């Protein structure tokens with residue numbers, strides 16, 4: 001199996017705080033890998049380093065042979081990396097369909113002049129884009145809601161729309177930041193199946209940050225654990241569950257009697273109420 | 277928390293509105309406004325403002341009552357409205373009584389005897405008791421308006437709004453109708469007074485709108501269904517008829533309105549033009565550009581320097597050649613300013629552009645650059661546009677002869693402005709529906725996310741900025757020919773602020789909203805001379821009220837509208 005993305009010694013500091021500390025990381029092609037870790041461990045920050053959101057201070061990230069740390073976020077997205085956000089960031093005042101169409105931006109090439117004149121090529125391009133957007137909307141189960149303003153969609157639909165928008169860029173690597181936050185068990189189950197479908201049917205590599213242990217352990221092929229910005233463990237779900245350092249990292253923050261999974265559930269309940 | 281007694285709340289509302297009313301009196305608004313009628317011989321604009329205050333006191337109190345009691349209780353609501361209006365009237369009465377005893381003028385310049393006469397309806401201090409009485413009645417009506425069932429409330433509100441609109445614009449309609457011939461002239465004099473409506477006119481408009489509105493609520497669905505049932509060709513021709521009608525009015529208006537109003541209409545058209553330009557930068561891409569006037573100035577000066585037959589004229593080329601050059605120059609300066617500052621976000625961008633606007637104005641008017649731009653003397657002798665061939669340039673200060681049609685009058689320039697506005701509106705509309713428009717809106721919503729989806733921020737923002745600048749340049753170019761001369765002093769910051777405000781009032785990102793906003797903020801104050809004295813006070817008040825009551829603007833953009841419709845449909849389903 002080839003590696004899609006390799007990160008070596010990635011470090012990110014905020015003033016004195018080292019949010020991500022010399023993390024080595026690898027994502028094999030067409031795999032589903034996860035990153036877990038307690039609150040503030042630096043997971044989202046690591047995502048941001050990959051997407052060029054805030055440049056990482058040290059280290060190197062190579063995506064399909066291309067070093068990315070000198071590229072702007074829009075260039076990185078053109079390489080085939082797309083993401084969703086922990087606290088949903090849709091274009092609130094645009095319709096669901098328009099949100100997805102923005103995701104297709106990189107595949108549309110008409111200049112502003114030809115758009116004003118309205119050449120047949122532009123019309124053709126728009127028609128194809130619209131059909132594709134509609135298809136993606138159906139794909140994530142939002143059929144018929146394309147005209148709804150994004151901010152008026154129900155919470156679960158917003159999460160799915162964000163995934164549809166990310167898919168519109170035709171990514172090879174999809175980064176999902178806590179996709180199950182705020183979902184009930186039923187929705188979580190659907191989501192798990194959906195993520196698997198993305199990989200199996202579309203061949204998209206998935207990199208997941210997740211607090212829901214059932215989701216993580218259920219679908220990940222490989223798990224990396226961060227704590228205080230440092231990688232403290234990695235391996236298969238079974239290995240991670242047994243790893244004493246991981247258990248300690250979690251229990252150290254939770255009540256001593258609680259198991260790891262319950263500590264997590266408690267956390268995600270907290271995030272849910274925050275998000276709502 | 278213990279719930280407030282609704283009567284006490286009504287008293288408070290009344291007192292607060294009373295204080296606001298006194299403020300309106302002390303800034304001199306009531307007195308100045310009294311010179312204009314809303315309804316001839318019955319109610320002046322000054323009295324109207326006070327009545328409106330009392331009415332809203334009643335309305336607000338009534339709404340408070342409903343929310344305090346958690347339901348509509350007609351008697352309590354009406355009592356609350358009455359009390360609130362009464363107290364507003366009492367506060368004003370107190371002002372009159374105090375004013376009769378103490379010389380308030382020492383402190384408040386506008387506390388004149390005329391003001392007291394206006395307040396007591398010329399009946400003298402002895403009859404000051406009518407004020408609370410009127411207040412109570414107005415408050416009662418305000419409270420009652422909340423209780424009306426929807427089916428009555430809508431027509432009445434519409435009729436009131438229409439009557440007020442007709443009263444404000446009565447000067448315009450009157451002149452236009454009088455110029456139509458003697459029959460129309462008679463009708464005009466029947467409906468409109470010197471300023472404002474006649475009593476008959478008021479009744480006709482009021483009842484007319486109510487009738488139409490009622491008819492629409494009964495038959496409107498059928499008519500709408502009828503229109504949608506029409507075959508495609510029929511619907512198309514219907515649309516063509518509507519557009520033709522709008523075009524006919526828009527194009528014919530300055531011909532029949534006389535020179536003064538024509539001037540006002542040109543000014544409005546120019547602001548529409550600039551509003552459409554800034555709407556791309558601000559409304560679509562969300563870049564708050566307070567230095568918009570800089571590009572306006574650049575366009576004006578380019579045309580001035582290129583076409584003037586005065587001392588500073590450089591090329592003496594025709595208007596039609598100079599305008600595209602001016603647009604390109606403005607666009608290029610947009611790029612030059614845009615590149616360094618577009619990395620800045622939000623508020624900082626506003627400040628940076630604001631600085632740029634001031635720099636351009638100061639440079640253009642400076643003694644240092646006077647050899648090129650005329651300094652404080654400005655550039656004069658700008659050649660009027662000519663349809664036909666221009667005679668040769670002979671010497672300085674002698675206009676070139678136009679062999680053909682010279683477009684010198686404001687009415688003529690108006691057509692140039694309208695054609696330009698239509699072109700810009702078309703460009704703006706096409707761009708909004710394109711991938712670029714979506715990228716702009718995405719940047720407006722969340723630029724980090726837009727960038728992560730592959731939108732090149734610098735390129736996209738720069739394009740919005742340059743197009744906005746180009747259209748401002750076009751506005752400036754037309755302005756220069758309209759006035760025939762340019763002075764740096766006419767390129768004030770206030771021009772930028774006007775344009776920003778009209779976009780906000782009209783509805784961000786909405787193309788028709790720009791037109792509505794320009795008519796409301798630029799046209800109205802010009803037509804109502806009395807109002808223009810308090811222009812900025814009213815601007816401020818309008819903006820605040822808009823932000824509170826209707827943040828999406830008077831004519832929101834398609835998306836917002838579609839959305840509102842959506843929620844209505846949903847609510848309908850649930851109900």
Ligand SMILES: Nc1ncnc2c1ncn2[C@@H]1O[C@H](COP(=O)(O)OP(=O)(O)OP(=O)(O)O)[C@@H](O)[C@H]1O
Pocket residue numbers: 014017019037038039040041042043044045046086
């Ligand atoms: N822009 C920033 N400026 C300063 N500090 C930051 C910034 N972003 C994140 N941090 C800090 O970096 C650390 C890592 O944050 P990060 O958001 O990556 O955590 P996380 O693992 O995603 O946590 P969570 O599970 O709560 O999402 C935290 O201590 C956070 O406060």
Ligand SMILES: [Mg+2]
Pocket residue numbers: 043044045086
């Ligand atoms: Mg996070």
